[in-house]
Amino acid sequence: MSAVVKLTGVIKRFGTVEVLKGVSFDVAAGEVVALIGQSGSGKSTALRCINRLETIQGGSIEVCGHRVEAPNLNIRALRQDVGMVFQSYNLFPHMNVAENIMLALRRVKNASRSEAMETARAVLAKVGLLQKIDAYPEQLSGGQQQRVAIARSLAMQPKVMLFDEVTSALDPQLTGEVLRVMEGLAKGGMTMIVVTHEMAFAGKVANRVVYMNTGRVWEVGTGDMLGKPQTQELKEFLANGL
Ligand code: ADP
Numbered sequence: 001m002s003a004v005v006k007l008t009g010v011i012k013r014f015g016t017v018e019v020l021k022g023v024s025f026d027v028a029a030g031e032v033v034a035l036i037g038q039s040g041s042g043k044s045t046a047l048r049c050i051n052r053l054e055t056i057q058g059g060s061i062e063v064c065g066h067r068v069e070a071p072n073l074n075i076r077a078l079r080q081d082v083g084m085v086f087q088s089y090n091l092f093p094h095m096n097v098a099e100n101i102m103l104a105l106r107r108v109k110n111a112s113r114s115e116a117m118e119t120a121r122a123v124l125a126k127v128g129l130l131q132k133i134d135a136y137p138e139q140l141s142g143g144q145q146q147r148v149a150i151a152r153s154l155a156m157q158p159k160v161m162l163f164d165e166v167t168s169a170l171d172p173q174l175t176g177e178v179l180r181v182m183e184g185l186a187k188g189g190m191t192m193i194v195v196t197h198e199m200a201f202a203g204k205v206a207n208r209v210v211y212m213n214t215g216r217v218w219e220v221g222t223g224d225m226l227g228k229p230q231t232q233e234l235k236e237f238l239a240n241g242l
């Protein structure tokens, strides 16, 4: 089976500083990979390279058949296949939930208003927020706003979704409701790469855990590896947290 996402020896520099030093891992269809590691280890940069928000200086990245580092990459086609959700939800405050979700469908996919509305209803049902379809972002909790952001990404029917610390700004109760939505997506077969500090989630939901340290993939395994780390670095990371 071919990988949905495949990084091979990826090198990323900012000026003279090398922040990814030959990163390789791949993600099969329907697989959930948790990307963990200390702050500054290169997790966000790796995600941003996958979506071509950053260019790379060495190695290769293949995503849904796109050669991401190729000069002639069709970025628009790549971004249609890859959904990304960040810590900040970035909903438009002057638009209600339905309008926030419909915007890209109308502009990028040229969906009719009624088609877009139908999709908005379907994805809101998936994240358990259909009853908030007419609400404005300020009327929602942080967890609800993040679930809308996930729904907005889902509406574009991505083949793979990238999550970058999507619960880091939320208190524990709201974190739980967002993680449950992500677990539901995982069970539904979505291919996902999840940067997270939620070790319980990584251990339980991820098919594979990739531990990054100083710009390198340091340890890879199933969720069980969190219970029996092989390297001193992962041991210390799990003991000390961030
Ligand atoms: P993580 O997400 O694991 O916390 P990042 O990928 O954000 O780590 O950062 C990895 C390293 O790259 C850090 O040392 C960070 O300071 C550096 N870095 C990230 N983005 C930039 C940038 N745009 N310019 C310069 N350095 C950057």
Ligand code: MG
Binding pocket: 043, 044, 045, 165
């Ligand atoms: Mg980060």
